[in-house]
Amino acid sequence: MLKRVLFACFSLLLMSSQYGFAAPKQVLKVVTSDINFPYNFVKDQRVQGLSVDVAQELAARLGMRLEIEVLPWTRALHTAQTQASVMLFTVAKTAAREKNYYWIGPVTRSEEWLYKLKRRTEIKIGTLDDARDYLVGDEANNASIPMFTRLGIKVDTAPSMQSNCRKLKMGRVDLIPFDPDGVEEFAKSCELGMNDIEKTVQVPRDSALYFAFGKSTPPDLISRVNAAFASMVKDKSLQKISKMWKEDAQKK
Incomplete structure (x- = not known):
């Protein structure tokens, strides 16, 4: 009986390899607001923007699939703060917020x-x-x-x-x-x-904008995201994405 079970498991692994079957990708869940041009906004029934492109690249480097939920801003802040492994963008760091999140970035800078x-x-x-x-x-x-x-x-x-x-x-x-x-x-x-x-x-304020995770997020995920983000800074991918969106906005 045990031999038959082991053989069946081996056969399934062989089929997965042969036909390219793979386990589904882990999801990098994001919450954000609907209007924050040019960082995140809904247009043509999809979420777009500088932060979206950065998050897509981050997810790709992590081997994850990006999933974005658009919420009222107050609810987005609360969701990321209280639910583990949910990323929030695009958010400014304040004294009141700082202790409630892990901060990734700065992703970009914004005048107001x-x-x-x-x-x-x-x-x-x-x-x-x-x-x-x-x-x-x-x-x-x-x-x-x-x-x-x-x-x-x-x-x-x-x-x-x-x-x-x-x-x-x-x-x-x-x-x-x-x-x-x-x-x-x-x-x-x-x-x-x-x-x-x-x-x-x-308006005089800190111009840096970040991604953020609530403090219940596993430290391992934070380390992986930080490493992926650092690699984007190092190879100038972050700079290229920012430049594309900022220059396009300034031409209008």
Whole structure:
């Protein structure tokens, strides 16, 4: 009986080798938000962006299959923090967040500026202090909110940046923060053009953006991801991906 079982197992292994059967790849699960141009966004019913391309290359180097779930930003942060082996992007490191995640990166860098509608000529912004006279619309749990609070700038939060854009368009908020590299595509999400909006002042914050895993993630996976990421930095794959997306955004 034992001989027959061993023979059957050997036969299955032989067939797998002969016909190219292989065990399914492990999944690298990612959670992210829907509008964060040019880092991660949904277009043509698929998730695209600089961070997506970096994650695809990371997964390939790990021998894994990338699986991305788009969630409201607050839920994405919570999911990655509380579930093991779930990667989050694209995220800024803050004092409040730092202890809750393992950090991979920096993956890229991002400026943030306050934008207003051009037709709102009554809004006068020469310095960041002037923003105290107005209402800033921001995505819930965005990294810039604590800084606005410290500066005494009033913030009205929304579940997504698309909701923020609609609020700006309707005059329900006066200013919104966004990255100049992606603001044109962002404006399109609520049917605004570059002629409809105006850049005012830069938001002073750490420009580094990261991937992150919750602390319940096995250290072995973190080590493997860090090693794969280091190899991308070393062979300049990371730089090439970033340059492609940044230059494309700046041409628009």
